[in-house]
Amino acid sequence: MVTKRPTIYDVARHAGVSKSLVSLVLQGSPRVGEDSLRAVQAAIAELGYRPSRAAASLAAQRTRVVGVVIDDYTNLWFVDLVRGLHAELGPRGYRLSVVDVATAAQAEDPVEGLLATRVDGIVVGMEPPPGLVGQRLPPIVVAGTRETTGGTVGEVDTAVNDDAAGAALVVEHLAALGHRFVGHVASGGGAGRAREDGFTAAARAAGIRMVATEWRGPATDGAGYDGARRLLAAHPEVTAVFAANDLMAVGVLGAARDLGRDVPGTLSVVGYDDTSLAAARYVDLTTVDDRSFDVGGEAGRLLAARMAGGGGAPERRVLAPSLVVRGTTGPPRSVRSRLGN
Amino acid sequence: MVTKRPTIYDVARHAGVSKSLVSLVLQGSPRVGEDSLRAVQAAIAELGYRPSRAAASLAAQRTRVVGVVIDDYTNLWFVDLVRGLHAELGPRGYRLSVVDVATAAQAEDPVEGLLATRVDGIVVGMEPPPGLVGQRLPPIVVAGTRETTGGTVGEVDTAVNDDAAGAALVVEHLAALGHRFVGHVASGGGAGRAREDGFTAAARAAGIRMVATEWRGPATDGAGYDGARRLLAAHPEVTAVFAANDLMAVGVLGAARDLGRDVPGTLSVVGYDDTSLAAARYVDLTTVDDRSFDVGGEAGRLLAARMAGGGGAPERRVLAPSLVVRGTTGPPRSVRSRLGN
Numbered sequence: 001m002v003t004k005r006p007t008i009y010d011v012a013r014h015a016g017v018s019k020s021l022v023s024l025v026l027q028g029s030p031r032v033g034e035d036s037l038r039a040v041q042a043a044i045a046e047l048g049y050r051p052s053r054a055a056a057s058l059a060a061q062r063t064r065v066v067g068v069v070i071d072d073y074t075n076l077w078f079v080d081l082v083r084g085l086h087a088e089l090g091p092r093g094y095r096l097s098v099v100d101v102a103t104a105a106q107a108e109d110p111v112e113g114l115l116a117t118r119v120d121g122i123v124v125g126m127e128p129p130p131g132l133v134g135q136r137l138p139p140i141v142v143a144g145t146r147e148t149t150g151g152t153v154g155e156v157d158t159a160v161n162d163d164a165a166g167a168a169l170v171v172e173h174l175a176a177l178g179h180r181f182v183g184h185v186a187s188g189g190g191a192g193r194a195r196e197d198g199f200t201a202a203a204r205a206a207g208i209r210m211v212a213t214e215w216r217g218p219a220t221d222g223a224g225y226d227g228a229r230r231l232l233a234a235h236p237e238v239t240a241v242f243a244a245n246d247l248m249a250v251g252v253l254g255a256a257r258d259l260g261r262d263v264p265g266t267l268s269v270v271g272y273d274d275t276s277l278a279a280a281r282y283v284d285l286t287t288v289d290d291r292s293f294d295v296g297g298e299a300g301r302l303l304a305a306r307m308a309g310g311g312g313a314p315e316r317r318v319l320a321p322s323l324v325v326r327g328t329t330g331p332p333r334s335v336r337s338r339l340g341n
Numbered sequence: 342m343v344t345k346r347p348t349i350y351d352v353a354r355h356a357g358v359s360k361s362l363v364s365l366v367l368q369g370s371p372r373v374g375e376d377s378l379r380a381v382q383a384a385i386a387e388l389g390y391r392p393s394r395a396a397a398s399l400a401a402q403r404t405r406v407v408g409v410v411i412d413d414y415t416n417l418w419f420v421d422l423v424r425g426l427h428a429e430l431g432p433r434g435y436r437l438s439v440v441d442v443a444t445a446a447q448a449e450d451p452v453e454g455l456l457a458t459r460v461d462g463i464v465v466g467m468e469p470p471p472g473l474v475g476q477r478l479p480p481i482v483v484a485g486t487r488e489t490t491g492g493t494v495g496e497v498d499t500a501v502n503d504d505a506a507g508a509a510l511v512v513e514h515l516a517a518l519g520h521r522f523v524g525h526v527a528s529g530g531g532a533g534r535a536r537e538d539g540f541t542a543a544a545r546a547a548g549i550r551m552v553a554t555e556w557r558g559p560a561t562d563g564a565g566y567d568g569a570r571r572l573l574a575a576h577p578e579v580t581a582v583f584a585a586n587d588l589m590a591v592g593v594l595g596a597a598r599d600l601g602r603d604v605p606g607t608l609s610v611v612g613y614d615d616t617s618l619a620a621a622r623y624v625d626l627t628t629v630d631d632r633s634f635d636v637g638g639e640a641g642r643l644l645a646a647r648m649a650g651g652g653g654a655p656e657r658r659v660l661a662p663s664l665v666v667r668g669t670t671g672p673p674r675s676v677r678s679r680l681g682n
Contacts (some may be wrong), residue, residue, distance in 0.1 A: 005479065010674025073420045074617045082414070082444050090445065097438040103423050138346065221621045254622025276415045280562045282624070 006047040015043035015264055022251035066303065068098045071126035075219065075247050076275040076294055078125050083144055084296020085123060092304055094120070101126065121303045127189050139306030141299045146190035157306065159298035159317045163191050163272075166199030166321035166326040167289040170242050170270050171202035173286070177331045179240045179268065184212035185227040185252055187219035187244035195244055195272060203323055211235050219244050224251020232259055232267075239267065239332035246271035246278045253328070274324050285325035291319045347388040356384035407644065408460040409439045412467035416560065416588050417616040419466050419635055422484055424636020426464060432452055433645055435461070443469065462644045468530050480647030482640045487531035498647065500639035500658045504532055504613075505539030507629040507662035511583050511611050512543035513628070514664055518672045520581045520609065524551035526568040526593055528560035530583035534586055535615060552576050560585050565592020573608075580673035581609035587619045588612075590626055594669070605671035615665050625668035632660045 005113065012019045016332045020273065021032065022040050032040075066089055070078045078098075085096055104188050121139045142158045174182055182203060196212055203210040212233075213227040222244050232238060241256075243249035249271030253263060261267040271278055271287035278285035298317040353360045360374065363381050373381075407430055411419045419439075426437055438460065462480045483499045512577055515523055523544060527537045544551040551573075554568040565584050569592065573579060575590050582597075584590035590612030595603060601606040612619055612628035619626035639658040 073414070073423070074417055076415055079414045079441075079444065080443070086445050096440075096445070098441075099437075100420075100423070100439075103420065105425055221617070221623075225622050250621055250623050257623060276562070277618075280591055281566050282562075282591050283600060284595070322357070 010047055011040065011043045014047055052119040064094050064125060065118055066094050066096050066120045066121045067127060068096055069101065069129070070087040070098065072218065072220075073100045073102045073103060074240045075245065075275055077245065077273040077290065079276065080292035081123075081125055081296040083297070084298075085300045086296075087293075088297045088300025089304060092254050094304075094307075101129065112210055113226055117172055121307045123303065139303055141303045141306075143295055143299045144191055144255035145194045147193070155314060157299075157302040157315045157317075158249070159295045159302060159319075161290040161292075161295055161319045161321045163194035163290075163321075166272060166290065166323075167195045167198030167242070169288060169321065169323040170200060170272075171206055171208065173325065174240045174268065174270070175206045175208055175243075175327065177240075177268065177329060179208065179332050181209040181211075181235070181238050183231045183235060183238040183241045184229075184243055185224055185231060185243040185248055186212065186213050186215055187223065187248060188216035189219070192216075192219060192244045195242075211238065219248050221247050221251040221254070224248030225255045226251075228252040228255035229259070232256075232261065240270070240329070241267065242270045242272075243330060244272060246273045246275045246285060246287055249287065249328075250283060253283070253285075263328050268329040268332070270329060278324070278326070286326045286329040287324050289322045289324050294319050350671065351388055352381065352384045356380040364426045370440045404461055405435050406454055406460045407435050407437050407462045407464060409437055409464045410442065410470070411439065411466060412442045413559065414441045414444060416586065417618055418614040418631065420585065420617065421633030422464075422466055422637040422640070425634040425639075426641045427637075427653050428634075429641025430645060434647075436472065437650075442470065462648045464640055464644065471603075482647075484531055484534045484636055484640045488534065496642040496655060498640075498656045498658075498670075500636045500643060500660075502631040502636060502660045502662045504535035504631075505542070507613060507664075508536045508539030508583070510542035510629060510662065510664040511613075513548065514666065514670065515581045515583075515609065515611070516547045516549055518581075518609065518670060520549065520673050522552075522576070522579050523574060524552040524569075524572045524579040524582045525551065525554055526565055526572060526582055526584040526589055527554050528564065528589060529557035530560070533557075533560060533585045536583075540583055556679055557590075560589050562588050562592040562595070565589030566596045567592075569593040569596035572602070573597075573602065575622055580607070581611070581670070583611045584613070586612060587614045587616045587626060587628055590628065590669075591618060591624060594624070594626075607674050609670040609673070611670060619667070621667070627667045627670040628665050630663045630665050632662055635660050639670060 008019055008022050012022045015022065017036055017040060021036055045294055066085070068082060068085065082096060082098060089096065119138060122137065124140060124142045125144060128142065140156045142156055145160045147162050157250040184196055184199050186192055200210060200212070211231065213231050215227050217223060224247065227248070228241055231241065232255065241252050243252050249269055252269050256263050256267050256269065263269055269285065271285045272290060273292070274287045274289035277283055298319065302315060302317065349363050349389055351359055353363045356363065358377055358381060362377055407426070409423060409426065423437060423439060430437065460479060463478065465481060465483045466485060469483065470649065481497045483497055486501045486504050525540050527533055541551060541553070552572065554572050556564055556568050558564060565588065569582060570591070572582065573596065582593050584593050590610055593610050597604050597608050604610055610626065612626045613631060614633070615630035617629045618624055619628040639660065643656060643658065
């Protein structure tokens with residue numbers, strides 16, 4: 001398997017023709033006779049020759065590769081995003097290269113890496129890194145709600161779900177169940193901020209008491225666990241916790257268990273993203289479907305238009321999220337008692 | 342952000358020099374005078390020009406990209422593998438492009454895609470797809486135990502953890518806790534097979550009764566749930582279940598909850614891989630550490646040697662796994678009763 005890759009010269013020698021003729025065949029030229037065509041095709045098949053994509057790309061100044069930058073492989077919200085991108089860009093001949101900034105920390109700067117490869121377009125599924133701001137770049141689409149600091153967001157196309165509307169759906173659900181004092185385990189980043197602001201505003205409008213943690217770092221299982229421990233220690237009378245995403249919500253479930261809070265008996269828990277983790281039977285998490293697949297589709301269409309040379313002002317596509325009710329939410333204990341449970 | 346990418350001609354015009362001189366600067370030629378050098382560097386910075394990697398790659402017949410093929414982003418075992426590969430290949434100037442076969446199902450064949458990009462090397466973190474067999478390819482390293490059907494495994498370098506030894510550690514742990522009748526929720530694939538065979542052999546050697554499911558498909562949460570439901574319905578006297586991997590083990594935890602089996606009170610559960618999912622407080626899963634990061638490191642070193650032109654017979658690096666005891670295993674109820682619990 002370590003044999004040298006066959007070249008166009010090997011193909012020409014094997015077929016008994018000139019290199020120029022092989023080149024014509026590869027270009028699909030009609031000037032090649034039937035016999036020569038068959039001889040070259042047979043040689044290509046026998047040698048396992050593959051035309052250099054680099055050569056074709058150089059000629060066309062295109063690579064047909066779209067880079068996707070994310071910040072955490074273990075936060076599974078990106079999986080449906082990538083599926084949606086594939087569904088939209090695959091049939092257009094683009095391939096995706098997914099780069100996780102955290103995983104690559106010990107290697108070269110992943111943004112530099114993407115740029116060096118000359119991807120035709122970039123989908124940013126995280127807070128835009130500094131390297132993406134103020135440079136001349138291929139077309140960029142930002143997927144998901146991001147902070148506007150740094151200048152990138154607002155200057156490029158974006159595809160998002162309406163995080164504030166999603167958070168309002170959570171308040172509506174919890175209010176309908178009878179919850180009157182709810183907690184929010186917050187995270188940093190634009191999506192985290194939008195979800196917190198939306199939750200706060202909706203709770204106020206519904207006349208529900210609300211407290212939130214002040215964490216502004218990454219939305220991890222550990223941060224969800226620590227945030228919930230602190231929040232529930234300070235406010236044990238909270239009957240429901242909304243976490244900034246599913247990963248943090250699983251951390252909240254861990255904290256609830258360690259604190260002896262039965263879910264949903266004495267504590268309801270809600271996440272955001274509707275990842276495969278939320279859908280696992282053991283987790284069975286009530287969550288907000290952030291429409292990742294559709295956001296990926298919109299991002300793909302926006303990017304395809306830019307890569308095809310389309311101009312015009314930056315566009316913003318906003319999709320309506322929906323609530324997915326599973327086993328981690330129910331009426332609070334006080335309401336249960338009144339109902340005779 | 343949709344402005345045209347600057348070319349080497351733009352740089353030359355901006356710097357007031359010839360294109361050839363810009364080219365010499367880009368090649369780091371010592372034949373360029375100080376003034377010209379500064380003018381070109383200033384033009385490059387002002388225009389945001391980036392040398393075409395495609396051009397450099399074409400010249401060198403190298404892309405410095407290593408493709409990693411996996412079959413499921415939601416099975417998090419690959420995350421540490423990629424970290425290990427980055428740690429080893431990043432400093433050597435390679436970047437990684439991760440392709441998930443399942444996610445790309447609607448687009449072009451991902452293996453074809455990798456080959457078309459002319460990656461310098463491929464790490465296969467799944468059962469080798471048909472496209473990888475019998476073709477002339479760049480160097481390949483297979484990471485993880487795979488089926489030997491198809492011809493690829495055995496002809497290429499491999500880096501694995503010793504799955505049979507890992508399964509034996511599980512038997513040892515369960516036997517020491519007092520379990521005498523254990524179940525295995527199996528999966529398809531080489532790693533699944535090796536773990537099942539190792540578990541079966543070790544249980545027999547330890548004189549412990551064992552039953553296994555017959556599933557040969559992907560190791561998913563759903564398959565783990567269904568397998569455990571069936572196994573525990575047929576053999577309710579089983580006191581511990583070892584799943585083929587962490588994802589399936591979380592499915593087993595879901596089944597245990599739905600069946601009213603307290604974990605670890607009336608059922609112990611063990612996974613394999615020691616993923617971030619197993620380490621989440623809410624899951625807190627006893628599992629086997631498959632040394633993914635180190636396997637990635639070994640795979641990276643093997644691949645780097647081949648990409649540097651190294652020949653010789655295929656090598657196989659085998660790493661010893663270790664057991665990570667968390668909250669899902671304990672003595673079986675019968676033993677607990679005798680102990681006065």
